[in-house]
Every structure is written in structure tokens, then in C-alpha cells.
Amino acid sequence: xxxxxxxxxxxxxxxxxxxxxxxxxxxxxxxxxxxxxxxxxxxxxxxxxxxxxxxxxxxxxxxxxxxxxxxxxxxxxxxxxxxxxxxxxxxxxxxxxxxxxxxxxxxxxxxxxxxxxxxxxxxxxxxxxxxxxxxxxxxxxxxxxxxxxxxxxxxxxxxxxxxxxxxxxxxxxxxxxxxxxxxxxxxxxxxxxxxxxxxxxxxxxxxxxxxxxxxxxxxxxxxxxxxxxxxxxxxxxxxxxxxxxxxxxxxxxxxxxxxxxxxxxxxxxxxxxxxxxxxxxxxxxxxxxxxxxxxxxxxxxxxxxxxxxxxxxxxxxxxxxxxxxxxxxxxxxxxxxxxxxxxxxxxxxx
Numbered sequence: 001x002x003x004x005x006x007x008x009x010x011x012x013x014x015x016x017x018x019x020x021x022x023x024x025x026x027x028x029x030x031x032x033x034x035x036x037x038x039x040x041x042x043x044x045x046x047x048x049x050x051x052x053x054x055x056x057x058x059x060x061x062x063x064x065x066x067x068x069x070x071x072x073x074x075x076x077x078x079x080x081x082x083x084x085x086x087x088x089x090x091x092x093x094x095x096x097x098x099x100x101x102x103x104x105x106x107x108x109x110x111x112x113x114x115x116x117x118x119x120x121x122x123x124x125x126x127x128x129x130x131x132x133x134x135x136x137x138x139x140x141x142x143x144x145x146x147x148x149x150x151x152x153x154x155x156x157x158x159x160x161x162x163x164x165x166x167x168x169x170x171x172x173x174x175x176x177x178x179x180x181x182x183x184x185x186x187x188x189x190x191x192x193x194x195x196x197x198x199x200x201x202x203x204x205x206x207x208x209x210x211x212x213x214x215x216x217x218x219x220x221x222x223x224x225x226x227x228x229x230x231x232x233x234x235x236x237x238x239x240x241x242x243x244x245x246x247x248x249x250x251x252x253x254x255x256x257x258x259x260x261x262x263x264x265x266x267x268x269x270x271x272x273x274x275x276x277x278x279x280x281x282x283x284x285x286x287x288x289x290x291x292x293x294x295x296x297x298x299x300x301x302x303x304x305x306x307x308x309x310x311x312x313x314x315x316x317x318x319x320x321x322x323x324x325x326x327x328x329x330x331x332x333x334x335x336x337x338x339x340x341x342x343x344x345x346x347x348x349x350x
Contacts, residue, residue: 008086008148011039014101015091016046016064018187019247019266020290022053023157023273024138025091029059031145031154042083044100052247052270055159064100077103089144090125093117098124110147116140134320138293157273161252169252172214172239178346179212180205181257183267184230185223190325191263191284195229197335201261204339206236209346211258216250216267219243259345261338263330268292279341283332284325286315298341302332 011032015025022045029041040060045053047065054061062079065072080103088106090098093116101109101124111117111125113132122128129143142153173179184198205211215230215238217223227242245253250267254260255274262268263281269292271278278292283302291299306324307315309332315322 008036008039010042010083010085010087011036012042012044012083012085012088012104012106013091014044014088014097014104016044016066016094016097016100017049017092018046019049019052020269021092021137022046022049023266023269024141024293026053026056026157026159026273027138027153027155028089028141028145029056030156030158031142031150031152032148033058034154035145035150035152042085044080044104052159052251055161055248057160066096076100080104087148090121091141091144093119093121095119101125110144112140113143134288136288136293137290159251159273161255162248165246165248165252168249169256172241172253173212173256177212178209178258178349179214179256180342181214181216181254181260181267181271182230183216183260183262183265184226185217185220186263186265188264188284188323188325189222190327190329191265192226193263193281193330193333195226196233197333197338198226198230198261199233199235200335201338201342202230202234202238203236204335205342208339208343211346212239213237214239214253214257215242216245216253217242258349259342261342264290271295277345279338279345281330281333281338283329285323286320289320298345300333300337300341305332 042060044062047063050061050063085106088104088109090101090111098121109125110127111121113128114122129147185192202213205213215227223242227240231240251270254271254276257276259277260271261279264285268278268280272292272294277298278295280291280299282299283306286303287296287299287301304315306329307318310324310326
């Protein structure tokens with residue numbers, strides 16, 4: 001699509017959630033900022049995600065709390081309608097996001113191409129990005145920049161961290177310390193590996209590579225239970241920080257770690273933001289679509305095996321966004337596969 005506006009002055013991005021997907025938005029934002037340094041950018045974002053992305057300078061944030069009551073929703077509507085934009089980039093197909101997009105005043109509203117515009121997103125936009133099949137989520141987001149005539153890519157995140165978060169991370173992972181962070185849980189429990197297998201990898205990391213091992217995660221009951229189970233099973237010294245760190249603190253810790261081990265989850269993409277390699281565990285989801293953008297070679301990929309076992313056909317015959325979130329799917333990822341990736345990755349470090 002040719003650029004609808006030669007030099008837009010006010011651009012609104014709409015992507016509410018989740019953490020990983022908002023991480024993918026940042027390089028698109030950086031690309032547009034470089035193309036149009038005088039433009040003003042507003043990001044309509046979820047309240048949780050704003051706790052991390054709110055660190056970005058020179059961006060106005062309008063936060064959306066999906067649990068908010070009627071009065072708060074009315075206030076949000078008034079806030080949205082008080083602004084007018086040259087362009088809205090509607091980067092989320094969920095209907096709740098489209099209902100917000102309807103309240104955003106913009107002459108041009110760019111959405112996904114029709115095949116990807118699920119949940120009737122196409123009804124809420126008047127322009128579409130170019131159709132592409134079977135591409136990474138981050139690449140699909142760059143389609144929005146291309147729709148505005150910006151075809152170069154700035155693959156840069158560089159969120160400025162609060163000094164307190166950086167100092168706290170330095171106290172936990174001192175300079176020169178090689179460390180493995182295990183973030184064991186996804187927001188989708190069927191993507192999670194077993195506590196026993198995480199414990200086995202932690203033991204290997206300590207015994208073979210003498211790594212400092214930390215467990216990180218949010219404060220939910222599932223994450224706390226997983227962390228406690230790994231601690232009970234692991235016969236190695238591990239620091240359990242599940243529920244301890246907020247998002248800026250976690251990002252600072254990831255920036256000091258040697259490697260992250262995690263299933264398909266937000267921290268996978270946070271680690272990518274700070275240049276930390278990721279051993280991603282994938283069977284329920286496809287790493288070619290949603291894996292760590294700069295670490296896909298380090299992923300343990302059992303997705304095709306899962307497709308054959310649970311869907312009866314190879315992954316390349318499934319719709320691109322298919323998730324195989326069924327009990328037992330993550331058991332296809334073996335401990336030996338993960339320790340082999342860890343050995344190779346640690347061996348590659350200077």
C-alpha cells in the first residue's frame with residue numbers, strides 16, 4: 001500500500017496486550033520515530049503492559065484497564081475522543097481492542113489484511129497491511145510501517161531502565177557472574193514444562209557449568225506453586241525470586257543474565273529486548289511464529305512432533321496460528337534436548 005500521508009504528525013498505536021506482543025511493537029515504533037522524528041506518538045496499551053512500556057520516552061500512553069468499571073470506561077472514551085490522529089495503527093485483532101479503536105478519532109485506520117483480521121477487525125479499519133502468510137508476529141507488525149511507506153527496519157528496543165532496577169539487578173547478578181534465569185510459566189498453563197524437568201536442567205547448569213540459577217516469575221498462585229515445586233525437587237542451589245521482581249526489575253535481571261530458559265511467554269521477548277539469548281521450549285505453539293526473534297536457533301522445537309501426534313498431520317499443513325494446547329504436549333520436550341542447547345550456548349559465549 002502506498003503511504004496514505006506523506007508526513008503524518010500524530011500517530012496512534014493500538015496494542016493492548018500481551019507483554020510479548022507489546023515487545024514486538026517497540027521496533028516498529030522505533031522505525032517510525034526514525035522515519036518521522038517530528039511526529040508525535042500515542043500508544044493505547046493495557047495497564048499491566050504500560051508498567052514496562054511506559055519506560056519509553058517521548059511517547060504518550062493511554063492505559064486501558066480491562067477490569068475497570070463503567071465510570072472508568074466512560075472516562076477512557078472521553079480521553080480517546082479528545083484527541084485526533086492522522087493515522088491509527090490497529091495492531092490487535094481482539095474485538096475488545098476494535099471497540100476501543102472505534103472511539104479513536106483518526107482519518108486513516110490501518111488494520112490487518114483480511115485473512116488475519118479475525119474477530120471482525122476489518123469492520124473497524126479503512127486500510128489494510130499487505131497480506132503475508134506464515135511470518136513471525138514481529139514481522140507482521142512491521143507490515144504496519146510498510147503500509148505507511150516506511151520499508152526500512154530499526155530492530156532496536158533500548159528501554160531506559162530506572163536506576164533502582166539496574167542497581168537491584170547488579171546486586172543479584174554481580175558483574176562477571178554467569179547465570180541462568182528460569183522463567184518457568186506461561187500465562188497458558190498447557191504451555192508449561194514440568195517442575196521435575198526444570199529442576200533437572202537447573203542441576204545440570206550448576207553441576208556442569210557452575211551457573212548461578214534464578215527462578216523468576218509473577219505473583220500468581222500457579223507461578224508460586226511452580227517455583228516452590230522446582231525448589232523442592234532440585235538438588236542444587238537455586239534462588240527463588242518468583243513474585244519478587246516487577247517488570248522493570250525483571251528486565252534489568254534479564255539484561256545481566258547469560259541465558260533465559262522459558263516456555264512461550266512474555267519474558268522470552270523481554271530477554272530479546274536486552275540481547276540475552278533464550279532457550280525457548282516449544283511444543284504447544286510454533287516458534288517460527290512466536291519464538292524469541294533473535295534466538296530461534298536456540299529453541300527446542302517439538303511443534304511439528306506435536307502436530308503429528310495431536311492433530312494427525314505435519315505442522316506445515318496446519319493454519320499458521322494453530323496452538324496445540326493439550327495435556328501432555330510439553331512432555332515432548334526432553335531434558336536432554338534442553339541441556340544440549342544449554343551446553344552449546346554456554347560453549348559459544350566469550
